[in-house]
Amino acid sequence: MPVLDGVISAMIALNRADEQGLMAQLTGQLRSLIASGRLGKGRVLPSSRRLASDLGVSRNTVTYAFEQLAAEGYLEASHGRRPVVTVDGGEPGKGASAASARTAEPRLSPWASKLRQTDWPMSYQAPLKPLRPGHGDSREFPNEVWARCLRRGAVRAARRELGPINRPRLRESLAHYLATSRGVRATVDQILILPSAQAALTLIAAALISPSDEVWVEDPGYPGAAAAFRASGARVTGIRLDEQGMQRMPGLAAPTLIFMTPSHQHPTGRLMSLARRTEFLRSSKPGKTWIVEDDYDGEFHYDSRPVPALQGLDAHGRVFYVGTFSKAMTSDIRLGYLVVPPALVSTLEIAQRHIGLIASSHIQEALAEFIADGHFLAHLRRMRRLYHARRDHLAAGLERHLGEALSVEVPSGGIQLVARLKRGRADQAAVRRLVAAGVETRALSSLALGRPRDHGLLLGFAAWRESEISAAVRTMASCF
Ligand SMILES: Cc1ncc(COP(=O)(O)O)c(C=O)c1O
Known part of the structure; x- marks a missing residue:
């Protein structure tokens, strides 16, 4: 049912910048859709793989939401089969008040609904902090x-x-x-x-x-x-x-x-x-x-x-x-x-x-x-020299202080670099720890379309002076 599957993903709007994680948002929104009757009893939901791909989230996120809703009695979800809605919409019970609040929300075009499912570029409107990737030094x-x-x-x-x-x-x-x-x-x-x-x-x-x-x-x-x-x-x-x-x-x-x-x-x-x-x-x-x-x-x-x-x-x-x-x-x-x-x-x-x-x-x-x-060319020449030195400074600092935890890939150009996690796959947890400590970075797995296979940190070097880079690396070292 490709058309209906697409309709379900268009009803869901996830916001990566929201403090409530993606799993909680997805679980809550599916629960509301069922409780309000918009997803009626007997409705077959998309497979976790399909919904994950439509929403641009990991399959784990969707599997978790399905399992949680099955545990609450909203869905029947058996292994290898697509989940089926098991309750009649509009029934009083969990999620009903949230559902009525949601029905008051404006009905969006598929275009706007799809855009709301991405965290880009809204999350990047927050003030710049070291070592956010993607920026040159405006100073x-x-x-x-x-x-x-x-x-x-x-x-x-x-x-x-x-x-x-x-x-x-x-x-x-x-x-x-x-x-x-x-x-x-x-x-x-x-x-x-x-x-x-x-x-x-x-x-x-x-x-x-x-x-x-x-x-x-x-x-x-x-x-x-x-x-x-x-x-x-x-x-x-x-x-x-x-x-x-x-x-x-x-x-x-x-x-x-x-x-x-x-x-x-x-x-x-x-x-x-x-x-x-x-x-x-x-x-x-x-x-x-x-x-x-x-x-x-x-x-x-x-x-x-x-x-x-x-x-x-x-x-x-x-x-x-x-x-x-x-x-x-x-x-x-x-x-x-x-x-x-x-x-x-x-x-x-x-x-x-x-x-x-x-x-x-x-x-x-x-x-x-x-x-x-x-x-323009003079500015580029100057920035090339500066960013080159900053790239080397960040790479050397990471190597020295975090060599056991991270493996740095030094790019031949650009304004950011990737440091892969040597152990484990918890780059999102690492990013949360770093952000709390004042170092902003992006998890490599958050840039995956399907199941993330790459786990690491995307770190900007161009926008930061060497002293700022050193301070950020020291903070990182204390977090790992
Ligand atoms: C690969 C890539 N393309 C395009 C852009 C966006 O550039 P602009 O700010 O001009 O939209 C970015 C910004 O981070 C980028 O990383």
């Missing part, structure tokens, strides 16, 4: 220079002849920068300027995804991408990684879209080999399977020359290239961009206008100034 940003560019940008933007929503000067300087630094091949009109990389993913999903389309994402991977595609109704399949990056899956039917971070896999930092890139391109039929390459922190590489973008290898216009200024400049700037395959330029521009994913022309003009005057 190092040349604010005075930027303020001058903003002033000049505002004056330019006010001139009426500079009308287009994607400002020509910024498009031109980006086309040049991407060609010379990342090997991206794009004409100026292929570049859309957006408020963020996430906006680019939302735009692509809105334009290309129909309900039940198959989308592949990396597993573990970037939750923002899975959320955007799932909200549009896609069936999102997590593809495991090996040493060469995301694996090819010749046994599976060709998907509508593949999302990947080949230059610096999020979160593991792995680089996709050239052979694997070529395989993906060869097996993605033009016009049938689109590839979305997210190069979110490709500006930062420390040990060797950066590997050129996959987009530049594509001769058939099937690769979208997504970038952001959130990491290269500051996460407050709220500017990203999308290089669109030629056949989709006009469709994506129409969609961009209609969804209103338009970046302020003042900021676009200011950024064009910032790039033209050489400040």
